[in-house]
Amino acid sequence: MGKLRAPSSCLLSCLIVLFLSSVSAVTDDGQDRQVYIVYMGSLPSRADYKPMSDHMSILQEVTGESSIEGRLVRSYKRSFNGFAARLTASELKHVAEMEGVVSVFPNKMLQLYTTWSWDFMGLKQGTSTKRNSTVESDTIIGVIDTGITPESESFSDQGFGPPPTKWKGVCSGGENFTCNNKLIGARDYTSEGARDNEGHGTHTASTAAGNAVAGTSFFGIGNGTVRGGVPASRIAAYKVCIPTGCSSEALLSAFDDAIADGVDIITISIGGKKASMYENDPIAIGAFHAMAKGILTVTAAGNSGPEASTVSAVAPWMLTVGASTTDRGFVTKVVLGNGTTLVGKSVNAFDMKGKKYSLVYGKSAASSNCSAGMAELCKPGCLEKSLVKGKILVCGGPGGLKVVKSVEAIAIIYKTPKPDVSFVLPLPASGLPEEEFESLVSYIDSEGSPQAAVLKTEQFFNSTPFVMASFSSRGPNTVAADILKPDITAPGVEILAAFSPIGEPSINDTRHVKYSVLSGTSMACPHVAGVAAYIKTFYPKWSPSMIQSAIMTTSWRLNATGAGVASTDFAYGSGHVDPTASLDPGLVYELQKEDHIAFLCGMNYTSDILKIISGESVTCSEEKEFQARNLNYPSMSAKLSRSDNPFTVTFNRTVTNVGAPNATYTSKVVHVHASELSAKVTPSVLTFKKVNEKQSFVVTVTGSDLAPELPSSAYLVWSDGKHNVRSPIVVYTDAY
Numbered sequence: 001m002g003k004l005r006a007p008s009s010c011l012l013s014c015l016i017v018l019f020l021s022s023v024s025a026v027t028d029d030g031q032d033r034q035v036y037i038v039y040m041g042s043l044p045s046r047a048d049y050k051p052m053s054d055h056m057s058i059l060q061e062v063t064g065e066s067s068i069e070g071r072l073v074r075s076y077k078r079s080f081n082g083f084a085a086r087l088t089a090s091e092l093k094h095v096a097e098m099e100g101v102v103s104v105f106p107n108k109m110l111q112l113y114t115t116w117s118w119d120f121m122g123l124k125q126g127t128s129t130k131r132n133s134t135v136e137s138d139t140i141i142g143v144i145d146t147g148i149t150p151e152s153e154s155f156s157d158q159g160f161g162p163p164p165t166k167w168k169g170v171c172s173g174g175e176n177f178t179c180n181n182k183l184i185g186a187r188d189y190t191s192e193g194a195r196d197n198e199g200h201g202t203h204t205a206s207t208a209a210g211n212a213v214a215g216t217s218f219f220g221i222g223n224g225t226v227r228g229g230v231p232a233s234r235i236a237a238y239k240v241c242i243p244t245g246c247s248s249e250a251l252l253s254a255f256d257d258a259i260a261d262g263v264d265i266i267t268i269s270i271g272g273k274k275a276s277m278y279e280n281d282p283i284a285i286g287a288f289h290a291m292a293k294g295i296l297t298v299t300a301a302g303n304s305g306p307e308a309s310t311v312s313a314v315a316p317w318m319l320t321v322g323a324s325t326t327d328r329g330f331v332t333k334v335v336l337g338n339g340t341t342l343v344g345k346s347v348n349a350f351d352m353k354g355k356k357y358s359l360v361y362g363k364s365a366a367s368s369n370c371s372a373g374m375a376e377l378c379k380p381g382c383l384e385k386s387l388v389k390g391k392i393l394v395c396g397g398p399g400g401l402k403v404v405k406s407v408e409a410i411a412i413i414y415k416t417p418k419p420d421v422s423f424v425l426p427l428p429a430s431g432l433p434e435e436e437f438e439s440l441v442s443y444i445d446s447e448g449s450p451q452a453a454v455l456k457t458e459q460f461f462n463s464t465p466f467v468m469a470s471f472s473s474r475g476p477n478t479v480a481a482d483i484l485k486p487d488i489t490a491p492g493v494e495i496l497a498a499f500s501p502i503g504e505p506s507i508n509d510t511r512h513v514k515y516s517v518l519s520g521t522s523m524a525c526p527h528v529a530g531v532a533a534y535i536k537t538f539y540p541k542w543s544p545s546m547i548q549s550a551i552m553t554t555s556w557r558l559n560a561t562g563a564g565v566a567s568t569d570f571a572y573g574s575g576h577v578d579p580t581a582s583l584d585p586g587l588v589y590e591l592q593k594e595d596h597i598a599f600l601c602g603m604n605y606t607s608d609i610l611k612i613i614s615g616e617s618v619t620c621s622e623e624k625e626f627q628a629r630n631l632n633y634p635s636m637s638a639k640l641s642r643s644d645n646p647f648t649v650t651f652n653r654t655v656t657n658v659g660a661p662n663a664t665y666t667s668k669v670v671h672v673h674a675s676e677l678s679a680k681v682t683p684s685v686l687t688f689k690k691v692n693e694k695q696s697f698v699v700t701v702t703g704s705d706l707a708p709e710l711p712s713s714a715y716l717v718w719s720d721g722k723h724n725v726r727s728p729i730v731v732y733t734d735a736y
Ligand SMILES: *[C@@H]1O[C@H](CO)[C@@H](O)[C@H](O)[C@H]1NC(C)=O
Pocket: 131, 132, 134, 135
C-alpha cells in the first residue's frame, strides 16, 4: 500500500506500484474479457436523456447480446457520462467507434499512498483559533479511500445536528454499516462494504475532519488529543480500494457520485508510481469535473522520492501535497552492554523494561548454504535458528524484518534505509541510521558477549525547522514542465490518527488498535484538505482556484538547501501550509475552467484528447498561442533549454483583491537560491479601489549560466504592509 509501512525490502521499490495490468476474467465461453472504461464526457443537457438505458443499449449493440448481465460493471451518470464494462478485444474496437464515445481505456489499479500536527501548524484547540462552527458544520469533506470505521470516536455525532440540506448522498456501506450526523454518507465500489479493513481511510478521514478525542495514543506513545482540521465538518466516505489496489473504474464512480452528492472538498490519497498523461489519469479526469462544479480536489504527491521527476499528481486543477516532518518525532533507543546509547527510528510499543539480551549479527549466524553477505542482510533461509533464538537479531538492512519471527529472535536492530521515518513494527525493533549502526557493529566486534536493550519509543520535540520527508515525490512535472508540482507540503511523517481495529498496524501484526501512527504523502494530503475546508467555512463562495491560491501564497517559506532536488522548490512547491494565514491572503490568483482548457490547448493536445479530459467538445483558438507558464497559477515556473543562454522568460499574471477595498501592493523579488537570476515586475505597484478588482502584471526573468542539475529560484512577494502574497519563481534547464 502507498502509505509507508514496515520497511520490508520491497519498501523502496514497490510503495505505490502502478499495476498497469488490467483486471481480467476468463468467462465460460473461454473468451478473455477485460474491464474497460467507456468514457462519454459531459452529461447531455437534454432532459429526456437516460444515461443508464443509453449505456445498456450501447452494450447490447456491441456485444450482440440482449442480456448484458455480468458485462456492465459501473455506470457513470451523475456528474459525467460513461460506463465500465467487460469487453473482448473486438467489442472494444466496436465500442470505441460508436457515436458519443469519447474514449475507451483499460481499467487499471492505482495504489494508496496524526495529532500534534495541527498544533504544530498553529491551528490550536480552543478559542484562540478563529472558527465559524455553524458554517463548518455545513461543510462536507468527501474522502476517496479504503473506507472508514463508522464506530470510531473520531466520527461520533455527539453534538451534531442533521446533515446540511444540500446533501444528496446516501449511506450504502453494506451490512452492519451505519452512518450518523457526522459520517453522513458512505458508498462502496468494491463489493466488500464501505467498512475500512485496512486503516488508511479511517486515518486520512480523521486527519481532515475527525472529532477531537482526548486521551489517545498508540500504546502510550504520542499521547494527547487526536483531531482533524475541521472537527465540526461532515464526512462522506467513498471506498475504492481493496488490498490489491484501487481500480480506476471505481475511482471514477466515486468522483461521479461525490460531485453530485454535494461534497465541498475531495481528498484523495491515491496515485500511481509516476505521473500519467492527463487523459490516462482517472484522478485528473475526475478532478477536472469536480473543479468545473466548484469542488477542490486535494491529492498526494506520491511516495517515490527523493529522486527527481517522481511527482504523480501533476494537473493544475488539483492541489498536490508533499510530506514533511513536524517538530515532534519518535525515537527508539538502544542501550549497549558497555553503557553507550544509540538512537534509532521506529514506533516501538513493546516495553522490555530495559532488560539486556545477547546480540547476534546475521553474518555470525549464517546457515551453511548462505554467504556471509546474504546472512549479514538476514536474507530468508540464511540464518541458523538455533544461534538466533531468544536473542536480538542484528541485520544490515530491513530485510531481516521478514525473517525475525521465523527464527524466534526476541527483537531486531537493523540498518534503516529511511532514517527520517519511524515505522510501527510488529515486535521490539529499532532502525539505526548508518553511523549508529557502524557503532553497534564495532561494539559487537569488540565484545566477547555483546548485549543490548531495546527501549520503548520516546517522543521528542525539537526546535530545528521541519524537513521534507525523503519518500515524498519530487518534481519537476513530467507532463506540464512549466507547472510547478508539488504545490505545497504538510505534515506526513509519524502522524497519529484514527485507525481501523480490523486492520494491522504493521505487516504481520496481531495487535488491534483504534489509533495508529502512519507516514506518507497520504497523511499530508488530508491536512491540506482540512485547511481547504477551513478556508471554505469563511468564504463559502470561493472557487477551487481561490482556495488553492490562498493556501499556496500564504505558506511558510522554505529555503532550498541545494542538496540535489531533495530540498528545493521541486520538493515543497510554494512552501509549508499555514492554516491561519491562509484565511487572509489579500490577493488571489484565479483560474476558471476556460483557463485550464486554454492551457491544454497550449500544450498542443488534440481536440480528441481535450474531450477526454474535459468531457466536452473544445475548439482551441488558433490565433492566440497559449504558453503554460502564463496560466494564472500561484507559482511561476519555466523549463528552459540549455542553449537559451542568456535567457529571458516572462510570466503574465492577474491578481484579484480579496482583502480590504483600498489597497496598494508593492512588488519585491527576494532572491533565495538564485544569484544567476534577476527579475523585473511591471507594473511594480498595484493599486486597488474595490474588493474583487483585478490587476495584471508581467514578471520578466533574465539570467545566464543556470546550474544544470538544480532549479534556480526566487520569490515574488506582493506586499501592502499587512499581507505578503508570495509566489516562487523557478527556472530550470532541460538537463533533467
Ligand atoms: C458565520 O458565517 C455566517 C455565514 O457567512 C455568518 O452569517 C455568521 O455571522 C458567521 N458567524 C460568525 C460567528 O462569524
